[in-house]
Structures are given as structure tokens and as C-alpha cells.
Amino acid sequence: MADRPHVLIGTPELDAVMDALADVLRATRLNGGAYLRGEFREPWCIAGGTGLPDGVAPYLTDTTEIVPYHFVLDGLLRVKTDGAPPLEIQSGEAVLFPHNSAHVLGGDLALPPTPSADLITQSGDDVPMFVMNLDGSGHCTRIGCGYLAGERLRFNPLFRALPPVLPFKVRESRAADWVRSTFQYAADQIADGRIGSDTVLAKVSELLLVEAVRSYVDALPDGQSGWLAGLRDAYVARALRAMHSDLGARWTVEKMGREAGLSRSAFAQRFTGLMDMTPMQYLAHWRMEVAAQQLCATDRSILAIAQDVGYDTEAAFSRAFKRHLGKPPATWRRNRARMGSE
Structure with missing residues (x-):
């Protein structure tokens, strides 16, 4: 294979990447329809399942594709999935699960995990805003969690190419400040029952996935194959x-x-x-x-x-x-x- 000219920021080639990526995402019809605020004090450990919690499911109807994500607002999050080493997600970073893999997260992964479904409560009537809390005596970690939901495609070149766990250093993204502040703003608006706030959060969730994919594509090693390597x-x-x-x-x-x-x-x-x-x-x-x-x-x-x-x-x-x-x-x-x- 000849030397590969990589796509560069601010070039027509980047437009080509975004157009193809946007087309696949449109077909998947992803939207971010539910948001969870989590506050956990050390020591803590919870298990994230592959299904939607009962209270969340009504806000994500006709869903066959689920991408959970966690955005660390403060503190430190450790994440473990089967067959992979643990990851540390720092404040200002996020982790997404493109294949909806079961995972454990916490400050101490050696603890018996509490099922996340047992901790979720709705913060108000008829709003897609939920809270999770675990009270310990140590340092507090605050995370924003959500679900990108859509339609499972028979041929989805994007999701086929993504790894089961997709960490993303949001703070190193060009959109870092905007993503972080808008996440917090939309969450506050949902908690207050403001009209349209869930739409804002859905768009921010989609942006999070797009930026995470772009970051992943930028970091692909030479010699990699697949749709994302083609985009690069x-x-x-x-x-x-x-x-x-x-x-x-x-x-x-x-x-x-x-x-x-x-x-x-x-x-x-x-x-x-x-x-x-x-x-x-x-x-x-x-x-x-x-x-x-x-x-x-x-x-x-x-x-x-x-x-x-x-x-x-x-x-x-x-x-x-x-x-x-x-x-x-x-x-x-x-x-x-x-x-x-x-």
C-alpha cells in the first residue's frame, strides 16, 4: 500500500469524512433521549446492563440500537468490560459503548457491583431525567450518563468498525468547552422541566459520539483496515x-x-x-x-x-x-x- 495521505483538519477531505459519517448516523436515526446524573462517594462500584432500565425505556421507544455513555464531570471513573483491561476515565473525559457491552464502573472495581437499575430514580414527572446516588464517606465522583438510541442497520459500516469500548478525552476536543457546558445546561433545564431541553441534550449526545469517532479515527495506527481507516x-x-x-x-x-x-x-x-x-x-x-x-x-x-x-x-x-x-x-x-x- 502506498503512503496514506491522512485527512487534515480544515480541509475538504475533512468535509468528506463528516458527510459520510453523517449519512450513516442519519440512517441509524440516533438520538439521545434520556439523561442520568450520578453522584457517587468512595467506595463504590455499579454494574451497567445491556438493556434499558424500566423508567428509561418509555423515552426510547422503537429502539434496536443502544449506545450508553458516561461523561465524567468531576472525579475519576474506572471502567471494566469482559475481556478487556480496566480503563481510567478522568474528569473532562467520556467513555461510550458502541456495542452496548455490559460493563462495571466505579472507584473500586474489586467491590461487588450494585446493579445500576436498583439506583435509578426519576427526578420529576414526565421528564427524561434520572438520578443515581451511592453514599460513601470518601471523595465524590459526578458523572453524566445517557443513551444514544436508534435503529440497528443490517449493514452499519460505522458500528462494525468501532471497538466495544470507546474512551474519549473530551477536554482535548475542539468542542470541549461547548460540550461540557451544554451538557450541564441541558441537564439543569431538564431538571427544571423546561420545554425543548431534552432536544438540546439529544444533540449534544450526538455531538459527543461524532467527536469521539473523529478522535478515534485520528488515532488509528497505520496499517489498520475497515471503514474508519477508509475515512482517514x-x-x-x-x-x-x-x-x-x-x-x-x-x-x-x-x-x-x-x-x-x-x-x-x-x-x-x-x-x-x-x-x-x-x-x-x-x-x-x-x-x-x-x-x-x-x-x-x-x-x-x-x-x-x-x-x-x-x-x-x-x-x-x-x-x-x-x-x-x-x-x-x-x-x-x-x-x-x-x-x-x-
Whole structure:
């Protein structure tokens, strides 16, 4: 593989990264619909499960993808997941769990963990604001916790590429002061029952994930492969941006190469080496993902959807759709509608 030109801050290549990332996040329909304030005095240790606590679930309906996160406002947080060494999360840092992994957090991980669901209480009627407290005699750690919730995609290149535990040094981010102050502001507004405060917090939660992903991409070592490694490469990032912004175009590998600024063969080799699939395979997967979402979420005709994702005829689209998802689009739509009505 030739030397890789990395995406640089403030360049068109960064715009390409953000456009492709935003497209996948839009498809996932992530939103931050619940917030928890935690105050814990040493010694303490709690267990975070993979499901939603009973009180939280009503605020995150129709959810199949959950990304819990913890933002340390003051103090020190230690985190442990199965099969991984413990992490220390300092004040001004955050940790996210892109695969919704079960985890233990606390000041002393050797203690028997208290289930977090046993500690959660709602801070007021009809507001998505919850509190957790454990009273000890030592130093106090304050954390803000939340859930990014959305729809699990059949082909999600972002979540497939992220590790189970994603630490993020918010204080080193360009948006550090804004994230921290807005988190606190939105939490205070929710606690006071102010209209629209949950929307503000949802947007801040999404920003937290985006900034964490950007930080993770910046730190990827050379030689890494996968979607995020592709985003980090200036040539592949330009091609991904072009594909995501115009799925209906008559794409060929040669045309993708022109968008990237490479010859057909050089682009194909570079893309496949970084992304672990060919350019046309990636395009087909993402086209089918977008088409499946449109079939479920709209009443548009199958032909209109087919044309949106680059197919001239309904027959050609139906064959491709069945090859990827196992059923023709009309059958897929009926089955999903039946599941949604049950």
C-alpha cells in the first residue's frame, strides 16, 4: 500500500469524512433521549446492563440500537468490560459503548457491583431525567450518563468498525468547552422541566459520539483496515463522500477513481486494501440498506426507490435486493409492516 495521505483538519477531505459519517448516523436515526446524573462517594462500584432500565425505556421507544455513555464531570471513573483491561476515565473525559457491552464502573472495581437499575430514580414527572446516588464517606465522583438510541442497520459500516469500548478525552476536543457546558445546561433545564431541553441534550449526545469517532479515527495506527481507516484516507474519503451523496448515479470503479483523484486500478487497490471489500460491493451494500429503510419508512413505489439507489428497472432492483436481504422488496415491505403492527 502506498503512503496514506491522512485527512487534515480544515480541509475538504475533512468535509468528506463528516458527510459520510453523517449519512450513516442519519440512517441509524440516533438520538439521545434520556439523561442520568450520578453522584457517587468512595467506595463504590455499579454494574451497567445491556438493556434499558424500566423508567428509561418509555423515552426510547422503537429502539434496536443502544449506545450508553458516561461523561465524567468531576472525579475519576474506572471502567471494566469482559475481556478487556480496566480503563481510567478522568474528569473532562467520556467513555461510550458502541456495542452496548455490559460493563462495571466505579472507584473500586474489586467491590461487588450494585446493579445500576436498583439506583435509578426519576427526578420529576414526565421528564427524561434520572438520578443515581451511592453514599460513601470518601471523595465524590459526578458523572453524566445517557443513551444514544436508534435503529440497528443490517449493514452499519460505522458500528462494525468501532471497538466495544470507546474512551474519549473530551477536554482535548475542539468542542470541549461547548460540550461540557451544554451538557450541564441541558441537564439543569431538564431538571427544571423546561420545554425543548431534552432536544438540546439529544444533540449534544450526538455531538459527543461524532467527536469521539473523529478522535478515534485520528488515532488509528497505520496499517489498520475497515471503514474508519477508509475515512482517514483522503482518496477513499473523497470517493465515499461522492457515493453517499449520490447513490442514484451510474457508478463505476473508474468514475469513483476520478472522484478520488486516482486511476481506476490504483483506486480499486487502495479502496479494497483499506475497506476489506471492493468499491462496488460497498456501494451495493449501502444502496440496499438505504432502500430497505425507505421501504419500511415510506409508501413510495418500489420503482421510485429503485431509481433513487441507482437501478433503472424494478426487476433489476428486485433481483439485487433479494440477493442481499433474502426476499424481494415487496415481500420485505409487507413483512416489516406486519411486524410493526403486532
